[in-house]
Amino acid sequence: MKHSVKKKEWFWAYVFITPMVLGTLIFGIFPIIYSFKISLTKWDGIGESVYVGVQNFVNLLSNEKFKFEVKNTFVYTIFYVPVSLVLSVIVAELLNQKIRGKEVFRVIYFLPNIVMPAAAAMIWRFMLNSKYGIINIVLDFFHLPTPSWVADPKFIMAAVILVSVWSAIGYNAIILLAGLQGISRDIYEAAKIDGSGAFSTFIKITVPLVSPTLFFLLTMGVMNGLKAFDIIFMFVQNNAAGPLQDATRTMVYGIYESAFRYMRMGDASAEAIVLFVVIILVTAVQFKLQDKWVHYE
Amino acid sequence: MAGEKLCGSVDSTEFSKYYINTILVTLVTVTFMMFFGSLSAYAFARMEFPFKKVIFAVLMTVFMVPAQLVMIPKYLIISKLGWVDTILGIAVPNIFSVYTMFLLKQFFSGLPKELEDAGRIDGCSYFRLYWNIAVPLCKSGMVAMTVLNVLWAWNDLLWPLIATSTDKLRVLSVAMATLQGQHGTDYPVLMAASVLAVIPMVIMYIAGQRYFIEGIAFTGVKG
Numbered sequence: 317m318k319h320s321v322k323k324k325e326w327f328w329a330y331v332f333i334t335p336m337v338l339g340t341l342i343f344g345i346f347p348i349i350y351s352f353k354i355s356l357t358k359w360d361g362i363g364e365s366v367y368v369g370v371q372n373f374v375n376l377l378s379n380e381k382f383k384f385e386v387k388n389t390f391v392y393t394i395f396y397v398p399v400s401l402v403l404s405v406i407v408a409e410l411l412n413q414k415i416r417g418k419e420v421f422r423v424i425y426f427l428p429n430i431v432m433p434a435a436a437a438m439i440w441r442f443m444l445n446s447k448y449g450i451i452n453i454v455l456d457f458f459h460l461p462t463p464s465w466v467a468d469p470k471f472i473m474a475a476v477i478l479v480s481v482w483s484a485i486g487y488n489a490i491i492l493l494a495g496l497q498g499i500s501r502d503i504y505e506a507a508k509i510d511g512s513g514a515f516s517t518f519i520k521i522t523v524p525l526v527s528p529t530l531f532f533l534l535t536m537g538v539m540n541g542l543k544a545f546d547i548i549f550m551f552v553q554n555n556a557a558g559p560l561q562d563a564t565r566t567m568v569y570g571i572y573e574s575a576f577r578y579m580r581m582g583d584a585s586a587e588a589i590v591l592f593v594v595i596i597l598v599t600a601v602q603f604k605l606q607d608k609w610v611h612y613e
Numbered sequence: 614m615a616g617e618k619l620c621g622s623v624d625s626t627e628f629s630k631y632y633i634n635t636i637l638v639t640l641v642t643v644t645f646m647m648f649f650g651s652l653s654a655y656a657f658a659r660m661e662f663p664f665k666k667v668i669f670a671v672l673m674t675v676f677m678v679p680a681q682l683v684m685i686p687k688y689l690i691i692s693k694l695g696w697v698d699t700i701l702g703i704a705v706p707n708i709f710s711v712y713t714m715f716l717l718k719q720f721f722s723g724l725p726k727e728l729e730d731a732g733r734i735d736g737c738s739y740f741r742l743y744w745n746i747a748v749p750l751c752k753s754g755m756v757a758m759t760v761l762n763v764l765w766a767w768n769d770l771l772w773p774l775i776a777t778s779t780d781k782l783r784v785l786s787v788a789m790a791t792l793q794g795q796h797g798t799d800y801p802v803l804m805a806a807s808v809l810a811v812i813p814m815v816i817m818y819i820a821g822q823r824y825f826i827e828g829i830a831f832t833g834v835k836g
Binding site: 348361435 | 649652656660662663665668671672675678679680681682685686687688705706708709738739743767769770785789793800808811814815819822826829832
């Protein structure tokens with residue numbers, strides 16, 4: 317009796333997980349293996365594929381576009397992640413104070429995260445327009461320099477990072493706020509009695525106590541930075557090949573362009589694998605370093 | 614006013630088609646995401662079966678692989694199946710969300726053990742235990758995950774861009790990109806289109822912000 321009940325439970329459990337397991341096999345595991353195979357071929361996705369060994373990887377090294385893509389991917393991540401994290405910590409800390417209308421601020425800060433990135437990029441491009449964009453009108457009013465953000469190769473990446481940061485702060489802040497609310501008030505009371513100032517309390521108590529949350533946001537942020545697409549695509553797609561395009565093309569854009577504009581599946585898959593390895597390595601390094609600053613209770 | 618501007622320069626029937634397409638794609642994708650995600654989450658959280666840990670670990674490992682690595686083979690699969698420019702091509706590769714499964718498993722694991730015992734005495738089938746007992750009890754988790762998935766499906770650009778080649782099933786995010794290409798500096802049109810694309814999510818957010826905030830905070834705590 318007991319045995320048949322158990323068997324019945326097994327049977328239904330397997331029925332329940334079958335769609336997920338099959339779907340993951342077809343659209344997850346098989347594509348991973350297939351990617352490696354394609355990366356060793358020259359193939360337009362339709363005709364015959366030709367085995368070329370590691371030639372696609374070798375070609376990447378001498379490809380000028382690829383060099384820009386690697387550089388831009390790292391520049392983007394190195395600025396986007398810390399800037400959005402620092403600003404999110406500040407916003408979360410402010411939202412954690414006893415202020416009136418806190419709920420309203422919370423709604424407003426999170427709003428950018430709701431906005432479709434493709435639409436956000438378009439609205440920001442307008443605001444950053446050198447002639448009639450609101451940003452430069454304000455900068456001009458204060459007699460500050462007014463660069464042509466979206467038309468100057470020196471500034472366009474800054475514009476992309478600005479939009480990405482704007483879009484990410486709300487999400488990070490909500491998660492951090494949940495972490496901050498988990499800290500007992502008694503600890504702050506004790507720090508106050510010991511005569512600790514607001515800033516040193518923040519650095520010595522708040523930051524270590526939310527460090528697991530910060531670590532989560534850092535690793536996720538770096539991953540998202542390395543594989544960012546939507547906002548970058550909206551900034552890069554209109555620009556003809558040249559310095560402006562080279563200043564914003566990232567690895568994911570490069571993969572997209574090789575595969576779906578030029579139908580070079582082999583080159584694109586090789587670049588995808590390089591990106592994958594980069595993400596694994598960078599994430600592994602972060603996990604290695606976490607002992608140095610992350611405090612788990 | 615925004616509507617007039619849009620009608621003036623872009624065919625408004627075209628734009629309403631993109632709207633309907635986006636609603637359709639979001640609806641189909643999220644419905645199946647939630648069903649398959651919660652069903653498997655329930656099995657992993659509340660049932661015992663051989664190789665449970667191994668299967669779960671394999672699924673989680675696949676989840677760690679960035680979508681950008683697999684987008685080329687995924688495209689080749691849907692093109693082999695003749696699914697390019699169809700709802701199947703846009704939705705099916707995205708409906709098996711290990712992420713949804715993982716987070717819902719955390720919700721289901723939090724339910725007391727006695728629940729199923731009571732249900733089992735009444736002779737409930739496993740599917741009814743899941744559907745009539747566990748899902749209603751995890752309503753807030755289900756709603757939070759639904760809302761997050763709707764937001765993701767509505768806003769996603771990369772996959773619909775790859776999976777469609779004509780404007781038959783063009784969604785709003787892809788329309789943004791193509792509009793920008795065609796009307797590069799016609800800002801009134803571009804702004805009107807962006808506002809229209811964003812409004813449904815803003816309304817959903819304001820109406821259900823508790824679920825948004827809960828869901829987001831939860832992904833941070835358990836993720």
